[in-house]
Amino acid sequence: MKRVILAEKPSQAQAYAESFGKFSKKDGYIILNPSNDIITWGFGHLVELASPEEYRDEWKKWNMKELPIIPQTFKFKVGQGKSKQFNIIKRLLKEADQIVIATDSDREGENIARSIISQAKADNKEIKRLWINSLEADEIQKGFSDLRDGKDFYSAYIEAQTRQI
Template sequence: MKPVILAEKPSQAKAYADAFSVRRHEGYLELLPSPIFSEGAYITWGIGHLVELKEPKEYDPKWAKWSLASLPILPERYEFQVAKDKTKQFAIVKKLIKATDTVINACDIDISL
């Protein structure tokens, strides 16, 4: 089973892949078998954040209009959704991850806020 390497962005994935022979696919790169990855591997990427918190109004209609009186906005449970402009890349990443038993996090090491 080929491992999946998840990079933060396309340019980062390309930089990793430059050390290998690759086949290009839409939304990911396929690393051909090598001494490091004997079966090959896949490198895919996010494009910024693939998922995001739901908007406050999606938790409770009273939070649809911002006001000081409604602060702080603290839902009982935070929920995520796929970012609207990133559904295609999210589907590619999801498909690759579901088909492997090894995911290598090669994203930036900083905390995204």
């Protein structure tokens, strides 16, 4: 089974890798040895809401009388200058049998991961959730030995995305 671990940021991915011992760094991801599990990461909001003018030209310049601006459907996009890392993640997620969301253990972390997974069109994969509050090696290992079902955290994603919108 090919497993891809999605961290929120490079430093978090590095801490995970170090807790496993042997690993090799690649461009935009880390391969754990001997399991061949892959850790990759976002940075900032890799996937973000489209700005108002991307829906309608007349929304580029608006005034208070025109608020609220609510499009029929909300559009998400990869942030400017972030395409290279997104494309690496997208390829890895497409090849994965299982995705482990290993972003920060909060609604925002869930939103960051699920937005990336959704934009990569990889939300049909089995999803597990790492739920830890420490980057100490023993806590990381304990968390990876007790991964939770990703479905249990989906509502946190909806809450955070609703707040974002």
